[in-house]
Amino acid sequence: MKTKFFANTTAEFIKAKRSFALWLTILAALFIPAINVVILLERPDVLLAKFEQTPWLTFFRFNWKNVAAVILPMYIILITNLIVQIEFRNNTWKQVYASPRSFADIFFSKLVVIQMLVPVYILCFDGFVMLAGLLVHSLNPSYRLMASSIDWGSLLLISCRVYLGCLAVSVIQYWLSLRFRNFVIPLGLGLGLWITGIVLMDWDKVIYYPYVYSAFMFFIDFNKEPQQLVVLTISSVTALVLSTGIAYYDIKYRPERP
Amino acid sequence: MEMEQAVIETDHLDYSFQKGERILNDVNLRVQQGSVYGFLGPNGAGKTTTLRLLLGLLRSENPGIRIFGKQMPGSRIDILKRTGSLIEQPSLYLHLTGRENLEVFRRAYECPAARVGEVLRITGLSDAAHKKTRAYSLGMKQRLAIAIALLHDPELLIMDEPTNGLDPNGIIEIRELIRDLNRHQGKTVLVSSHLLTEVEKLATHVGIIHQGKLLFQGTLAELQSFQHRHSFLEIEVDNVVRAEQILSGRFSVCIRGDATVHVGHSKPAEAALINHMLVGGGVGVSRLCVMGNDLERLFLDIISA
Numbered sequence: 001m002k003t004k005f006f007a008n009t010t011a012e013f014i015k016a017k018r019s020f021a022l023w024l025t026i027l028a029a030l031f032i033p034a035i036n037v038v039i040l041l042e043r044p045d046v047l048l049a050k051f052e053q054t055p056w057l058t059f060f061r062f063n064w065k066n067v068a069a070v071i072l073p074m075y076i077i078l079i080t081n082l083i084v085q086i087e088f089r090n091n092t093w094k095q096v097y098a099s100p101r102s103f104a105d106i107f108f109s110k111l112v113v114i115q116m117l118v119p120v121y122i123l124c125f126d127g128f129v130m131l132a133g134l135l136v137h138s139l140n141p142s143y144r145l146m147a148s149s150i151d152w153g154s155l156l157l158i159s160c161r162v163y164l165g166c167l168a169v170s171v172i173q174y175w176l177s178l179r180f181r182n183f184v185i186p187l188g189l190g191l192g193l194w195i196t197g198i199v200l201m202d203w204d205k206v207i208y209y210p211y212v213y214s215a216f217m218f219f220i221d222f223n224k225e226p227q228q229l230v231v232l233t234i235s236s237v238t239a240l241v242l243s244t245g246i247a248y249y250d251i252k253y254r255p256e257r258p
Numbered sequence: 259m260e261m262e263q264a265v266i267e268t269d270h271l272d273y274s275f276q277k278g279e280r281i282l283n284d285v286n287l288r289v290q291q292g293s294v295y296g297f298l299g300p301n302g303a304g305k306t307t308t309l310r311l312l313l314g315l316l317r318s319e320n321p322g323i324r325i326f327g328k329q330m331p332g333s334r335i336d337i338l339k340r341t342g343s344l345i346e347q348p349s350l351y352l353h354l355t356g357r358e359n360l361e362v363f364r365r366a367y368e369c370p371a372a373r374v375g376e377v378l379r380i381t382g383l384s385d386a387a388h389k390k391t392r393a394y395s396l397g398m399k400q401r402l403a404i405a406i407a408l409l410h411d412p413e414l415l416i417m418d419e420p421t422n423g424l425d426p427n428g429i430i431e432i433r434e435l436i437r438d439l440n441r442h443q444g445k446t447v448l449v450s451s452h453l454l455t456e457v458e459k460l461a462t463h464v465g466i467i468h469q470g471k472l473l474f475q476g477t478l479a480e481l482q483s484f485q486h487r488h489s490f491l492e493i494e495v496d497n498v499v500r501a502e503q504i505l506s507g508r509f510s511v512c513i514r515g516d517a518t519v520h521v522g523h524s525k526p527a528e529a530a531l532i533n534h535m536l537v538g539g540g541v542g543v544s545r546l547c548v549m550g551n552d553l554e555r556l557f558l559d560i561i562s563a
Contacts, residue, residue: 007365014362018353086351095349095406098313099366100338256275257315 008101009109015086016113021079025117028075029124032066033132040136040143051143056133056151059143060158063129068162068218073211075121076170077190080114084177084186093258103252111174111244118170122159129155158218165214165232168239172210175247181258207231210239263291265414265446266312269322273307281307283470289448289463294440296461296478297450304470305450306346309418312448313343325414339367342407344417348399349406352392356383356402359391360409367410377405381435397428404435415439417449421456433460491521491529494545495536504539505532520549 016022040047051058087093096106130150137145172193176186197211206212213236222229266289273282282304289295299305310316312323314331323330325337350359360374378384381401386394391402400420407415420436421429437460439445451457457464464481466474474481494517495501501519502511509532510522521532529546536543 004368007368011362011365014354014358015351017358086353090349090351091347092349092351094310094313094315094345095343095363096366097315098338098341098343098345099363100335100410101366102335253317255317257310257317 004101005105005109008105009112012109012113016083016117019082019086021082021117024075024078024082025121026124028071028078029121030128032063032071033125033128036063037132037135041139044140044142048142051145054151055143055145055148057154059133059136059145060129060151060155063125063132064158064162064218067125068158068165069215072121072162072166072214073169073190073194076118076166077173077187077194079117079121080170080173080177081183081186081190083110083114083117084174085183088181088183088258097257104248107178107248107251111171114170114174115167118166119163122163126155126159161217161229162214164236165217168210168213168236168243171240171243171247175243175250178247178251207235210236210243213239264288264324265291265326266295266448267324268308268312269324271308271311271321271323273304273311273316273318273321281470282311285467285470285472286475287465287472288475289446291446292440292444293463294436294447294449294461295463295465296457297448297465297467298452298454298457299450299467300452303452303467305452305467306418308467309343309345309416309448309450312416313341313345314338315345339410340412341414341416342410342412343415344400344403344407344420346418347422348403350391350394350399350402353390355388355390356394356398356405357387359402360405363406363409369410373409373411377408380408381405382431395428397424397431400424400428400432401435404432408439413444413446415445415447415449417447419450419452421451421453429456436460489523490549491523491532492545492547492549493519493521493532493536493543495519496542496544500539501536501541504535504541508535517544 087096133145133150136143173186173190176189177183180186193211197206197209197215200206200209201212201215203209213232216228216232217236220228220232266287268285268287271282271285271287272280274280285304285308287297287308297305297308307316311318311321312325312330314334314337317331321330326340328337330337351362354362356378357374360377364371364374375384378387381404383398383401383405386398391399394402404417404420407417415436417436421432424432433456436447436449440447449457449460458478461478463477464474465472474484476484492514493501496517498513498515498517498519502513505511505519505521509528512520514520523529523532526548529548533543533546
């Protein structure tokens with residue numbers, strides 16, 4: 001059973017071959033570091049002072065703030081849609097469901113691909129951030145990035161926390177992408193749900209809304225509010241488990257296979 | 259004669275997408291082992307819905323479907339391990355090559371890597387295996403879809419309109435392939451079509467479905483005998499009243515105009531007898547023609563009855 005699931009997951013990776021998925025991952029990861037290199041080099045008068053104390057941590061946060069709030073949710077909405085649309089566009093769902101695979105195998109093997117691509121995106125992004133830091137320093141040594149050691153621990157912590165925060169959204173978006181043949185619907189719903197999250201940021205019940213978790217994981221200062229980290233971690237895991245359970249149940253018991 | 263074992267059996271199969279709208283109504287399908295079953299019906303008759311139910315693509319709690327003696331959907335995976343399918347247009351990943359498409363499904367069917375080369379050879383696609391399927395002609399795509407269906411060497415093939423959209427050459431190729439798979443590899447084939455001529459050339463058994471009801475089911479020979487029972491002679495005579503008097507004792511006669519009568523008959527040999535009786539009775543016969551003797555017309559008669 002495990003071997004079969006592994007074989008079918010590799011088949012899902014073959015399907016993603018030559019699709020836009022890999023390019024989207026690289027381009028989305030490159031986008032913010034590339035822009036920030038330009039900003040740092042253009043405005044040292046404003047930014048140099050901010051980088052004096054902890055240059056690498058400041059540089060990581062400078063990049064991650066846009067990713068945690070905007071780029072990562074956007075990437076998840078696009079990548080889940082893209083991976084699922086491979087089946088819809090090629091009219092292959094019926095062949096997939098007519099093969100001797102359990103519904104769990106079909107559902108989770110594709111979800112694994114998405115769950116592999118998101119960390120790959122984060123790794124690429126972190127890699128590009130490092131390269132951007134080195135480039136900035138080589139072009140303007142006043143930023144003193146090379147003068148201090150790289151703060152790997154902070155980078156790993158930010159990456160893991162934000163990834164945990166976005167897990168439920170990736171499952172919800174996967175479910176929406178499976179539910180609707182027309183790619184505009186999950187895309188529009190995803191954008192709508194994300195924008196709603198931004199609007200609801202100050203609402204006292206916003207902790208029940210998974211689309212804000214990745215942003216909160218980055219923006220909340222857990223040194224000042226350590227209990228918030230516990231609440232957010234529990235909320236993220238609960239939302240992940242619930243959304244996976246509901247999505248799987250709904251897809252398994254749909255009256256018609258697409 | 260001993261009854262052949264049925265590979266597919268449906269027991270009073272009903273299905274509706276919405277309440278009050280019956281797509282399938284009491285369909286009792288019986289596909290015998292080793293047969294090529296032509297599932298015939300006009301567009302929208304319920305063919306695809308039936309095939310989707312057989313493959314478990316439509317959810318129904320207790321549809322009364324038995325394939326290889328096992329219940330669908332209860333034994334879905336066991337059944338699908340022994341069944342190859344092609345539903346509607348080919349299901350292919352157009353950004354992948356022919357070989358990569360087969361690799362994707364080979365993993366699902368758990369068959370050895372060598373099988374990919376074998377099915378490419380069977381379907382005549384070995385030379386095009388490294389081309390992206392986007393560049394394939396419709397006929398090649400259809401053949402690759404059949405190659406996918408054959409990957410796990412299934413005992414049963416379910417194909418929905420496999421010749422749809424193909425040019426005459428492509429139609430002949432697919433027909434030959436299906437015939438070969440049935441005769442030389444012993445596969446049972448259920449193939450749907452809306453074209454009677456197609457089914458006639460390929461099938462050993464025929465099921466005719468219309469508006470969700472199975473109107474006829476039997477061998478091709480039984481269909482042809484059914485056809486004779488439904489044909490009649492159109493005869494032009496010089497005296498329709500006298501012709502009716504002579505024939506009405508043995509045949510059903512209907513006067514159609516001043517010089518034409520329609521006479522029901524059950525076998526071709528009776529045409530000579532009818533002519534002999536008329537001439538012997540002093541009626542001049544100027545034309546005698548068998549009507550309703552083509553399957554196409556019979557098909558239309560069956561579905562419009």
